[in-house]
Amino acid sequence: MSASQNLLAVEIKEAKRNFGNVTALAGVSLEIRAGEFFSLLGPSGCGKTTLLRIIAGLDALNGGTLKIGGVAAAEIPAHQRPVNTVFQSYALFPHLTVGDNIAFGLRMKKIAPAQIKERVAQAMSLVKISDLAARFPGEISGGQKQRVALARALINEPQVLLLDEPLGALDLKLRKELQVELLQLQRRLGTTFICVTHDQEEALVMSHRVAVMNAGRIEQLDSPKNLYEHPRTRFVAQFLGSCNLIAGNVTAINADALVVATPFGVLGAGRRNSSRPLTMGGAVTFAVRPEKLTLLAARLADQPNVIPVRVEDVIYNGAETQYRLRCGDHTLSAVVLNASHTNGGFKPGEEIFAHLAAEALVLLDD
Amino acid sequence: MKPPGKLLRGTALLLYFFLYAPIIVVVIFSFNAARYGVGWTGFTTKWYAALADNPLALTAAKNTLVLAATSTLIATALGTMLGYGLKRFYFPGQKFFQSVLHIPVFIPDIVMAIALLMFYELAHHWLGWFELGLTTMILAHVTFQIPFVAIIIQARLAGLDPALEEAARDLGANEWQTFRRITLPLIFPGILAGAMLAFTLSLDDFVVSFFTSGPGSQTLPILIYSSVKRGLTPDINALATLMILASLAATLALTLLQRKKAVHK
């Protein structure tokens, strides 16, 4: 399998899908590169599973086009597409043994029995379940089922592997373990993985690129780092981690910076990463990650973007401490690593200062 | 939940006894030596021996089995297809058909019986088809068996995770292969239960058989009915006991079979 960045594994243009008068996909365009680990992230009902099912051929488009490996695929039935799916509930066949489940795809292709045996053994050792061949799905654990589902799909050497909430049914510890394993497996095989998830951490950890979806549209498609550091919309900013939103009006526009009047005072910010036209007096919104706030006991003379706040709530969280800060009628949240505290942190009721660095203020498109 | 109290236990036992009283009585009296009436005059197995020499009973038994086996085969095939078709495919009038599928289940036997009789009579009168006999009985039995089988299959399909069939398609199975390799094995216990029910309904049926039978196609229930009408003879009790035994064995087999499947799951 080629991992060349130039090849497109999946190409979707203006994909539309309605169920009655419910719109699941409202014109989605998307290019997924061969060899990449791509995630579709969003809340339930955002259309991500529908998109996955359309790629698999289990659901059909109402409009738009779909290409898999450069070939128009919308009319190809599911069983002839070069893709395989790991289903959310695993969908292991209860009446077949683990070995027969994994061999299913090859049997459908009428591969010689000897070869099937060999490849099943390979696939099972790939996902570390070699000793389960004779068991029935009802007799193995959730984590093992997940591995069987993975082996059953991968044994067919699909161009694209589709994963529908692959770790959703597992407990936290197992999920973290399998996240890393899945990631390593993908890097080793070089197969294109498209993973649907509502778990932002899962998407950030495993993916090369992530498309954040909302209400049948893609809000932002970017690398995990860019998504987190430079969210483009309120939805993305708030869906991935927590975020302070600060609204204000533009009072000055320079070549590479702008000045905005906000309820917290006048703040200066960079203007890169903004696609929206800026006008004097126009309304803008910034996103600020809680951990990007710096809390100060005293104000340094003439330092810009420093606002006086009162500590309202302090939540100790082990590695870090969360603060809720009040400034007039508005609140901000801040997170400080406990290791970075020099004085053991602040107490509720304390009057302190928060520094919102110009780089921490991310100008949103909406 | 707490275990049943004394009063509840007593009432329940009494009700069980009530349910089984007729069956027990028939079995006991099949061993009664008395030729007339119900006075106990001694133990005998001669009525069973008498059955073997009763050509009417033997023919009726043969007819009953042929009728039940043939109708069950046809009804199970058609009913399974109908249950699957109604659940998985759309066709015009499907909703309507789904909603009228319950009518044959609830219609009084006698109404169905005479409707079929009238239909056969008219078709015979005008077209010369449907001479009353074993064939018309088979046609009639299949008719009341189909809905039961279809309903059981539908229930079984409703309990099936749709992702299983999707997974099969995803793994390269075409529609037929998906049905053959995945759907069919998974609904097989339902098919078996449906066939079993269809077979029992056929064995049990008297009313429809009575009206759609012709000369020479007497079945065991018809034979029992006419004996009861004429005045019971003790060999009928022996016959009934054998029939009870057969149903009991079949029920037991089905229960065990389903339990085995359940363990498997």
Next chain:
Amino acid sequence: MTKPQKNSAAGWRPLLISGPAVLWLTVFFFLPLATIVGISFFSRSDYGEITRPLTFENYQRLVGFGFLGFDLLYPGILLRSLALGAGTAALCLLAALPLAFFIARLGRCKNIALTLVVIPFWTNLLIRTYAWQIILSPESPVTRALHWLDVGAAGEALYPGWLALSLGMVCDYLPFMVLPLYASVEKIDWSLAEAAMDLGAGRFQVFRHAVWPQILPGALAGIILVLLPATGQFVIPDLLGGAKTAMLGNAVQQQFTQNRDWPFGSAISVVALALVLFGLWLYRRKNGGKEIELA
């Protein structure tokens, strides 16, 4: 999120799969029903044949306007059949309640106890019915005991009659009531009953307000499963009921065997069918459009 998908691509395939059974039921069920509806508007010739003129007379006879003025025979049969169905359903409900609770409270033996209720259903109805003739015959201990209690005349059988009929009907239909009722009883949320008890409700009040509403769906399904077939039952009234308790089913049979009045027999059948359809329709309306679960 997964939406079950119906293959609506259609073409000839659904027809091939559902078609044979649909065709079968159309020819051998719906067409015959249409036939008797049609016949019910014809008249009977002197030789017992179906003949013109088309008439409503058969239905008029059923509601009491006979040849010789007002005649209560057929309205009586109609009401008696409904009473038999309703009475059977009521008695079955009364008997099924303790059985359902008993089974639900058993531990591991639940399934066996439930199977024991179903087994009689699998044995032939005719056999279970004529057995009551034996049980209620003059010399049987049961009959003697009942005579001693002043039930029936000494030396005579207790059938045919209402007592025999009721016993036979309840014995036959009880499993149909127990199964759906048990399914509801199994699912009862007892914390509601405990809460009611906690709030000072008496035993009856607890049952009435905390338990009964929870088993009502099962009871309703059971009532339909008993009431509809019981109203049209033919064999049991025929063997245990006798002439004084002729029911719809017996009336139909009489028109087709002794009287050879096919149009009138058809009319009675159509009314019986209408009753069943009305019952099913009513149940579906009350039950939010859902069918009765049989499987």
